[in-house]
Amino acid sequence: MSGYKTVIARSVGTKQSSACEKSGLLRRFAPRNDGAGQFRNNSNDGAGQFRDRSNDGAGQFRYNSNDEAGYVHSIDSCGMVDGPGIRYLIFLSGCALRCKYCHNPDTWEIKNGQIMTVDEIISDINKYRSYIRFSGGGVTITGGDPLIQPDFLEALLARCKSEGLHTAVDTSGYGTEHIVRKILAHTDLMLLDIKSINPAIYKHITGVPIGRTLETLRISKEMGVSIWIRYVLVPGLTDKTEDMYLLVKDEKL
Ligand code: SF4
Numbered sequence: 001m002s003g004y005k006t007v008i009a010r011s012v013g014t015k016q017s018s019a020c021e022k023s024g025l026l027r028r029f030a031p032r033n034d035g036a037g038q039f040r041n042n043s044n045d046g047a048g049q050f051r052d053r054s055n056d057g058a059g060q061f062r063y064n065s066n067d068e069a070g071y072v073h074s075i076d077s078c079g080m081v082d083g084p085g086i087r088y089l090i091f092l093s094g095c096a097l098r099c100k101y102c103h104n105p106d107t108w109e110i111k112n113g114q115i116m117t118v119d120e121i122i123s124d125i126n127k128y129r130s131y132i133r134f135s136g137g138g139v140t141i142t143g144g145d146p147l148i149q150p151d152f153l154e155a156l157l158a159r160c161k162s163e164g165l166h167t168a169v170d171t172s173g174y175g176t177e178h179i180v181r182k183i184l185a186h187t188d189l190m191l192l193d194i195k196s197i198n199p200a201i202y203k204h205i206t207g208v209p210i211g212r213t214l215e216t217l218r219i220s221k222e223m224g225v226s227i228w229i230r231y232v233l234v235p236g237l238t239d240k241t242e243d244m245y246l247l248v249k250d251e252k253l
Pocket of ligand 1: 096097098144172
């Protein structure tokens with residue numbers, strides 16, 4: 001169907017989503033590639049920069065927290081593996097990393113997303129509230145890396161919490177301390193994607209240093225936010241026993 005395409009997301013989720021698809025619970029869309037530029041007046045706010053109000057003019061199209069707008073790559077109403085229960089998945093566009101085996105490279109550029117407001121997304125979530133509630137599910141915000149749109153992410157999470165929805169953020173953890181703290185204040189569960197605990201391998205895979213991710217992990221523990229670690233086992237790259245041992249040692253987790 002023109003204007004629609006499958007979310008290239010979690011490979012394990014694809015199979016599970018099919019049951020939802022059959023039951024009509026699944027809705028996917030790939031936002032249009034038009035319109036994004038109308039709110040952006042420079043070409044320097046791409047994947048490498050956080051769209052934080054304190055850093056740039058992202059707030060120029062914001063009127064109040066419910067009208068906070070951001071760039072959404074796609075939505076999946078029946079996620080089964082990105083947190084407990086059935087999840088309403090919001091894929092924000094934009095990512096500062098460039099992982100070698102990224103499963104969602106089409107989310108890398110913020111400008112490829114469709115602008116949506118918090119109100120629009122909450123209105124859509126309300127259509128699926130019954131099975132979210134009865135399955136013990138909630139809302140998971142992923143990407144790309146949602147930390148790259150911190151103001152929109154914060155507004156979305158805060159609204160979900162005020163609506164009684166369980167919130168999860170799926171992220172590489174690559175954000176400043178200020179951003180991470182304000183996001184985690186509204187987050188019940190963080191799905192932290194650590195490509196490798198070995199700094200050299202992490203940099204090789206992602207293109208960025210591991211420091212911010214480990215700092216995010218530390219802050220999450222300090223704030224008492226539940227954490228699920230996501231780790232992709234790549235033969236010959238991330239399957240070294242000593243690295244995995246380091247990952248699960250108490251000092252790290
Ligand atoms: S953090 Fe995720 S979305 Fe970003 S490049 Fe890596 S795998 Fe892709």
